[in-house]
Amino acid sequence: MSYENLTGRTAVVTGAASGIGEAVAVLLAGQGARVALLARRGERLEALAGKIRADGGEALAVVADVTDDASVAAAADRVHDAYGGVDLVVNSAGVMLPSPAEAGDMVAWQRMIDTNVSGVLRVTRAFTADLVAAAAEGHTADLVNISSVAAHLTFPNYAVYGATKAALTHLSQSLRTELGPKDVRITNVEPGFTESELRDHVTDPDRARELDGMLAAVGALTSQEVADLVGYATSRPRHVNLRQVMVLPTRQA
Helix, strand or coil: CCCCCCCCCEEEEECCCCHHHHHHHHHHHHCCCEEEEEECCHHHHHHHHHHHHHCCCEEEEEECCCCCHHHHHHHHHHHHHHHCCCCEEEECCCCCCCCCHHHCCHHHHHHHHHHHHHHHHHHHHHHHHHHHHHHHCCCCCEEEEECCHHHCCCCCCCHHHHHHHHHHHHHHHHHHHHHHHHCCEEEEEEECCECCCHHHHCCCHHHHHHHHHHHHHHCCECHHHHHHHHHHHHCCCCCCCCCEEEECCCCCC
């Protein structure tokens, strides 16, 4: 599918080494955007950047850890040195580590908070001035946060993961009150079950069986299908903001 208004834009995509982030990066680059790929795994990023370039796109691999202030700041500097200002940011980095609340797994809880909430805040802080400046110059400016249906629906053993996604959904709504009047669009995307590496984060055998059972019952979206939604939202006329979109497999309640 071809989208208008993406050619010539400059995008930053976190979590670009796999899953939804990778699919979004490929789509945006295929539509003519310059894309900075941010993630921790340098080899995966370089391979993806090479694929994008081979297909005629423009991409920059930037190793970054969204849980680390200095790493995000250094990544932003590299993006600015290479591309200048940014007008499209997609926060796709995330981690899902289910466990019973009574287990009190503080390590897993903190990792999810640091990545799914604080990581988004770090990246948003690094590029908000760019988005505001682009909008002030009459360009389209977008901040897209990949949240989850878990922000609204509850699942046993996913209390903390769901809480981080609820925080992200609320953050998106709150940011819209500050940045919307400055013509920066905020889009919050809440996918249901999606094929991605989040499944590989689940190492506990009991939790893995639970997740596999749910996926078998209702099926899953592909990462490309979620990326297609991001492409559609960010290619609308600049006065149109798809503020919040929940996308589910048809069989998921």
